[in-house]
Structures are given as C-alpha cells and as structure tokens.
Amino acid sequence: MIFSFDLLINAVISGILIGGFYAAVTAGVSISFGILDIVNIAHPAFVILGSYIAYIVNAKLGLDPILTAIVMMPAFYVLGAGIYQIYYESFEKRGQESLRGLAFFFGVLFITEVSLVLYFGVDYRYVEAPYIGPTWHFGFVDIPFRIMVPCIVSLLLIAALQLVLTRTFIGRAIMAVAQDQLALRLMAVDPIRIKRIAFGISIATASLAGAFLIIIQPVEPSVGRQYIGRVFAICVLGGLSSLPGTVIAAMLIGVVESLTSTFYGPSWAPAVSFGFLLLTLAVRPAGLLGR
Amino acid sequence: MRTPAFLLVCFVIAGIVFAAAVAAGNDYVFFAGYVVLQYIVLSTAWNILGGYCGYVNFGTAAFFAVGAYSTVAVYKLMADSDFYPMPLPVLMLVGGVVSGVIGFGMGYLTLRLRGAFFAIATLALAVVLQTLVVNWDFVGGSRGAYILRPEVVPYIGSYIEYLFLVMLLLAVAALTIARLIERSRLGYGFATIRDDELAAEASGVPTLRIKLIATTISGALMGMAGAPFPYYIGYLQPESTFGLDYAVNSIAMPLIGGTTSWVGPLIGAILLGSLQQIATVTISSAVNLLIVGCLLVGFVIVAPNGIIGLVHTYWQRKPEDFVGRRRVETDAPGSVP
Numbered sequence: 001m002i003f004s005f006d007l008l009i010n011a012v013i014s015g016i017l018i019g020g021f022y023a024a025v026t027a028g029v030s031i032s033f034g035i036l037d038i039v040n041i042a043h044p045a046f047v048i049l050g051s052y053i054a055y056i057v058n059a060k061l062g063l064d065p066i067l068t069a070i071v072m073m074p075a076f077y078v079l080g081a082g083i084y085q086i087y088y089e090s091f092e093k094r095g096q097e098s099l100r101g102l103a104f105f106f107g108v109l110f111i112t113e114v115s116l117v118l119y120f121g122v123d124y125r126y127v128e129a130p131y132i133g134p135t136w137h138f139g140f141v142d143i144p145f146r147i148m149v150p151c152i153v154s155l156l157l158i159a160a161l162q163l164v165l166t167r168t169f170i171g172r173a174i175m176a177v178a179q180d181q182l183a184l185r186l187m188a189v190d191p192i193r194i195k196r197i198a199f200g201i202s203i204a205t206a207s208l209a210g211a212f213l214i215i216i217q218p219v220e221p222s223v224g225r226q227y228i229g230r231v232f233a234i235c236v237l238g239g240l241s242s243l244p245g246t247v248i249a250a251m252l253i254g255v256v257e258s259l260t261s262t263f264y265g266p267s268w269a270p271a272v273s274f275g276f277l278l279l280t281l282a283v284r285p286a287g288l289l290g291r
Numbered sequence: 292m293r294t295p296a297f298l299l300v301c302f303v304i305a306g307i308v309f310a311a312a313v314a315a316g317n318d319y320v321f322f323a324g325y326v327v328l329q330y331i332v333l334s335t336a337w338n339i340l341g342g343y344c345g346y347v348n349f350g351t352a353a354f355f356a357v358g359a360y361s362t363v364a365v366y367k368l369m370a371d372s373d374f375y376p377m378p379l380p381v382l383m384l385v386g387g388v389v390s391g392v393i394g395f396g397m398g399y400l401t402l403r404l405r406g407a408f409f410a411i412a413t414l415a416l417a418v419v420l421q422t423l424v425v426n427w428d429f430v431g432g433s434r435g436a437y438i439l440r441p442e443v444v445p446y447i448g449s450y451i452e453y454l455f456l457v458m459l460l461l462a463v464a465a466l467t468i469a470r471l472i473e474r475s476r477l478g479y480g481f482a483t484i485r486d487d488e489l490a491a492e493a494s495g496v497p498t499l500r501i502k503l504i505a506t507t508i509s510g511a512l513m514g515m516a517g518a519p520f521p522y523y524i525g526y527l528q529p530e531s532t533f534g535l536d537y538a539v540n541s542i543a544m545p546l547i548g549g550t551t552s553w554v555g556p557l558i559g560a561i562l563l564g565s566l567q568q569i570a571t572v573t574i575s576s577a578v579n580l581l582i583v584g585c586l587l588v589g590f591v592i593v594a595p596n597g598i599i600g601l602v603h604t605y606w607q608r609k610p611e612d613f614v615g616r617r618r619v620e621t622d623a624p625g626s627v628p
C-alpha cells in the first residue's frame with residue numbers, strides 16, 4: 001500500500017472525532033464500573049435502546065435525535081435507579097455481586113438485545129437530521145458533520161458531568177461512596193441513595209450516547225456487543241474513575257482504530273481495543289491517569 | 292461413592308441413553324440429543340471455573356469455536372495426506388490442547404487482577420478471535436467452511452450416531468473430572484478462592500497457580516466439546532460459531548441448576564437444553580433465547596443457589612447430606628457496614 005499523508009491526517013482527525021463519541025459511551029461505564037464498582041456489562045444494550053428510541057421518535061415525529069435523547073434522559077435515569085434498586089436488594093445486600101451480579105447484567109444485556117430483535121427485526125435502522133449529510137472541506141481535510149456534532153455534544157456532556165462530580169455535594173458524595181461508605185454515613189448521607197443516583201446518571205448518559213450512535217452509523221440490535229470490549233478497554237485505559245482520562249483514552253483508541261481500518265482494512269479494527277485492553281491489564285492496570 | 296463405582300454407574304446410564312436413542316429409531320433424537328450433551332460438557336466446563344472458583348467466563352463461545360476451528364484447520368491441512376480423514380478423538384485432543392493453551396494465556400494475563408477484569412477480558416476475547424477467524428482465509432474466513440462427513444462408521448452405524456456416542460463419552464468424562472476436582476485438595480483450593488481469595492492467599496494457598504489450572508481445564512473441555520462440531524453442522528460459519536447463545540447458555544445452565552456441585556450443571560443443561568430444543572421446534576429460536584435470558588435473571592434474583600438450593604430448602608436438610616462435603620453458599624453479611 002502506498003503511504004499517503006492525506007489519508008493519515010484524515011484518519012487521525014476522524015479517529016479523534018469518533019473518540020469523542022466513544023467517550024460518551026464510556027462515561028456511563030466509568031461511573032458505574034469505575035466509581036461504583038458495579039460491572040454493568042449491559043451498558044451497551046442501554047445505548048442501543050437509546051438509539052432505537054431516537055429512531056422511533058425521529059421516524060414518527062421527525063424530531064431531532066439529540067433533542068429526543070435529552071428529553072428521554074430522565075426516563076433513563078429512572079430506569080437506571082430502578083435497576084440499581086433490584087441489583088442492591090438481590091446481590092449487594094447479600095454480598096453476592098461478583099458471580100450472580102455479573103450473570104444478572106449479562107442476562108439483562110441478552111434480554112434487551114433479543115427483545116429488540118423480536119420487535120424490530122435485524123434490519124439496519126437510521127435517522128434523519130439536517131447535519132447528517134454535509135461535510136466541511138479544509139483543503140484535503142474532510143470533517144463530516146455527522147461525526148463532529150456528536151463529538152462536540154459528547155464533550156459538553158462530559159464537561160458537565162465532571163463539574164457535577166467535582167463541584168456539587170452529590171457529586172462529591174458519589175466520588176466518596178467508592179472510597180469510604182462509613183465516613184459517608186457519618187456525614188449523614190445514605191450511601192445506597194448516592195449509589196442509586198449515580199447509577200441513574202450513568203444510565204441517563206446511555207440515552208445520549210445511543211442518539212450519537214444512530215447518527216454516526218445505522219444500528220441493529222447486536223451492534224452493542226462490539227462496544228462491550230471497546231468500552232471497557234477505554235474505561236480501564238483511562239484509569240477507571242477519571243473522566244478526563246476516559247476522554248484521552250477514547251480518543252487514543254479512536255485514532256488507533258481509525259488508522260488500522262484505513263491501512264489494514266476495517267475487518268481488523270475490532271481487535272485493536274482488545275489488544276489495548278490486554279496490554280493495559282498486563283503492563284499498567286492503573287490506566288493512563290490512574291491513582 | 293468411589294470414583295470407579297461412579298464411572299460404572301455413568302457408563303450404565305450412558306449405555307441406557309444410547310440404547311434408548313437407537314430404539315427411538317429417529318435420527319432427530321440424535322441431532323437434538325447431541326446438542327443437549329454438548330451443553331452438559333460446556334456448562335460443566337464453565338462451572339469448574341465459574342462455580343468452583345467464582346470467576347465468570349463470558350467467552351465460552353470463543354473456546355468452543357477455537358476447538359471447532361482447530362478441527363477445520365487440521366481437516367484442511369490433512370486433506371491431501373495419508374492420514375485423511377483424522378479420527379475424531381485425535382481432533383478433539385487437538386482442539387482441547389489449543390483451547391487449553393488459550394485458557395492458560397488468558398488466565399495468566401488477567402487473573403492477577405480483580406475478578407471483573409477476567410470476565411471483561413473473556414468477553415473481548417470472543418470478539419478478537421472472531422476477527423482473526425474472519426480474516427483467516429485458510430479456514431474459510433467470513434464465508435465459512437464446509438466439512439464433508441463420512442456416511443457411515445464401521446461397527447457403530449450412521450455418523451450422527453457416532454457423534455452422539457463420542458459426545459456422550461465426553462460428557463461422562465467431564466462430569467467425572469468435575470466430581471474428582473470437587474473432592475480433591477484442588478477442589479478445596481478452588482472453594483477458598485471463591486469464598487475469600489485474600490484470606491486463601493494469606494493462608495498459603497497458591498491462588499494464581501490453581502486458578503491457572505482451573506482456566507486451563509475449563510478451556511480445554513470447552514475446546515473438546517467444540518472439536519466435533521464442524522462434523523455435526525457440516526458448514527461452519529464464524530457468525531454462528533461465536534454466537535452469544537453459547538455464552539449465555541453455559542452461564543445460565545449452571546446457575547439455574549446450582550453452581551456448587553457437578554449435579555447442578557447436569558440438571559441445568561438437561562432441563563434448559565431440552566426446553567430449548569422443544570421451543571426451537573414449536574415456537575422460534577429467538578423466543579427460546581429470550582426464555583433463557585429471563586430464566587437466568589429470574590433464577591439469580593429469586594433462587595441464588597439454583598434448583599439444588601431449592602431442593603435443600605424444600606427438605607430442610609443440611610447441604611452436606613446431598614452433595615458431598617461441599618459447603619453451599621449461604622447468605623453472606625451485606626457489604627454495607
């Protein structure tokens with residue numbers, strides 16, 4: 001293959017933009033797995049659920065997918081809080097979260113996926129919005145709006161989350177709940193309530209990530225599975241509980257994946273994130289910005 | 292019961308099962324029975340790591356597919372040589388060794404960390420191995436590979452009867468291994484890891500080493516279950532061989548049956564496997580997967596110790612009377628102080 005500078009620059013830029021979107025998908029996992037220590041492997045399934053909701057509303061009412069997702073966030077929050085309550089009552093309270101909790105989330109992932117298949121079939125679905133067609137051209141650099149818009153909104157979302165986590169009382173309590181529950185109780189805060197809120201927030205981000213996903217690519221129910229490895233690779237690489245670390249790791253993986261698919265072919269791209277995951281686990285389990 | 296006596300009982304039961312299947316006089320019985328037997332092996336293998344050690348493996352499909360694809364690779368390699376066709380037991384040995392090595396490697400990379408990392412890594416392993424197979428044209432790539440199966444096997448009969456018999460023997464072997472482990476020092480080592488790894492380590496249990504033994508045995512058994520699969524299906528395709536249903540079934544079956552004893556995966560696989568065979572024929576294959584998912588979630592919430600646990604509570608007996616000397620998990624104190 002002839003090495004092309006244009007191709008390289010374009011691959012890097014689209015990798016960074018895609019990385020911004022990956023950060024939105026991973027933000028929820030960084031909160032649930034990184035901070036709360038709840039191994040929510042069903043997170044990508046909720047992202048796909050968000051995609052389908054954006055699709056239905058877009059197809060029926062013609063509403064903008066991102067707007068739909070923001071409107072739907074409270075509903076996802078309630079869903080997340082409900083799931084945490086079940087998880088807490090059935091597993092955490094009995095101290096069985098390691099084996100059965102994992103199996104529970106795996107079952108939830110499976111049920112969501114099969115239900116979507118039964119209801120919508122395995123056809124690819126897509127949405128329509130004004131910013132999906134056009135592309136900016138700067139000389140040889142192309143920036144497609146359909147990737148840039150999700151990237152920008154995603155960075156705004158993560159900035160907002162970071163502000164909430166570091167500046168508000170609830171946010172600080174969320175950061176504290178992972179470290180010392182007893183100390184939190186002494187501050188007259190109920191750790192279970194804080195965890196419920198945090199898990200609700202983590203699922204609420206899936207609504208927005210789902211809208212981004214269906215803007216960027218057509219979606220069918222099993223697409224979510226490809227994101228499981230990727231999302232956890234990013235989360236581990238980013239240092240588990242650090243949102244800035246998540247953004248950096250997401251962009252890094254986005255760029256490497258984009259380079260791989262440009263120069264070796266798209267069929268190799270899924271192996272990249274796993275390679276990163278194994279490498280991180282073997283060399284530096286604390287991640288890039290880990291404590 | 293001593294192991295030779297146990298083996299004898301197993302062989303008698305296996306003989307009865309085989310005779311009954313032959314007496315049914317319908318090839319469908321063999322095709323359906325093969326799948327159920329395959330799930331007995333897969334769920335028993337999963338339970339050696341998942342149930343005894345408490346480490347969740349989401350990559351059953353990966354290990355299974357490695358076994359199946361090593362058969363395809365050997366088949367293609369040997370196509371022109373004198374040894375063609377290779378006998379099935381040899382192929383199963385190859386599949387078992389390759390899968391066992393992969394299990395060992397996975398374990399070595401991730402088992403030094405918290406358990407969740409192992410689970411996530413196995414999930415990603417399936418994706419990566421699938422990528423490799425899709426890009427590997429020698430074994431068919433994304434188009435899939437055809438395997439011609441012989442019509443008859445000397446002394447036994449049609450090929451599907453032979454496959455059924457081989458899988459029946461593998462199931463007996465898997466159950467015997469699981470039972471042996473359960474009653475050995477190794478089994479107690481596994482149980483200490485499941486209950487409290489830190490305390491086990493502090494008491495001098497070589498945790499990493501015995502965890503590696505568990506991943507290797509478990510992976511090898513899954514590979515051996517996968518090795519005859521190309522001959523069963525005739526046309527092997529990455530999409531279906533790496534399917535999520537292997538993963539969800541091999542987790543659901545032990546958890547529904549009960550994870551603390553070899554009986555659990557057996558009960559779970561027979562019940563769930565037969566139920567799925569019936570549901571696939573009468574309803575549809577997507578609905579039957581939904582049933583499995585719902586049963587899995589329902590059981591882990593309502594009956595954490597599976598059917599075995601339910602039986603215990605029903606008879607109000609001590610767990611020790613029923614399943615050997617193994618302790619059945621009771622409600623541990625909550626993690627919140």
